[in-house]
Amino acid sequence: MVLVLLLVPEGSAVPHPPTRPRSALVVFESMFGNTGHLTRAVAAGLRGQGVDTLTLDVAIAAPPERVTADLLVLGAPTHSGSLSDITTRADAVRQGASSDRMIGGLREWLVHAHPDTAVHPGGVPVAAFDCRAHRLDPHRDAVDGAAPSALAMAGLQGFVPHAEPEVFYVRDLLGPLAPGEMERAAAWGRRLARALVGV
Ligand SMILES: Cc1cc2nc3c(=O)[nH]c(=O)nc-3n(C[C@H](O)[C@H](O)[C@H](O)COP(=O)(O)O)c2cc1C
Secondary structure (H helix, E strand, O other), X not given: OOOOOOOXXXXXXXXXXXXXXXXXXXXXXXXXXXXXXXXXXXXHHHHHOOOEEEEEEOOOOOOOOOEOOOEEEEEEEOEOOEOOOHHHHHHHHHOOOOHHHOOOOHHHHHHOOOEOOOOOOOOOEEEEEEEEEHHHOOXXXXXXXXXXXXXXXXXXXXXXXXXXXXXXXXXXXXXXXOOOHHHHHHHHHHHHHHHHHOO
């Protein structure tokens, strides 16, 4: 048997490994562009705190491989009180969204997404936000919506909740975003980043 000894001079501290920058993957769906705008603001908030951040649009993304990032962030519009499906996306297309966006949504992406437990034995943390319309969501504290649904699905896939679901508003079905929502999204991204690095 070969014994490997780690030689540390008596009295000296064991050196800490250098802290590496944290990484985040923000995966989003957007039929009319509003969740896309919010995603850019969330990503800017994360990057502003030094988190190496990639964004991925499910309409053009390849099927997911194992997620190796330190944080997964999910963003989607609320459709009929939940994540969209092919029927609600077809409805959005009838209302002017591009037909390229109809086939795959965040729900379908999540079915194939798993955390890379070889890189993160404790699991990959996940956070989620959704975009919804003021006039269709009069009960602001309702538990339903795309973000709670996305978090529940992600939990079943082995991701670990990192934050409460967050909600942003459009003024009407097609948009635009309600005033101040881009700033609120950037601030949420900063908060996620700070919780990730533990400061
Ligand atoms: C088929 C359909 C169903 C919707 N259902 C809801 C709903 O239940 N609650 C709500 O607040 N907004 C609802 N909306 C409004 C969407 O949330 C809104 O279009 C979306 O937030 C805009 O974001 P996007 O531009 O990223 O698609 C619905 C929209 C569509 C097209």
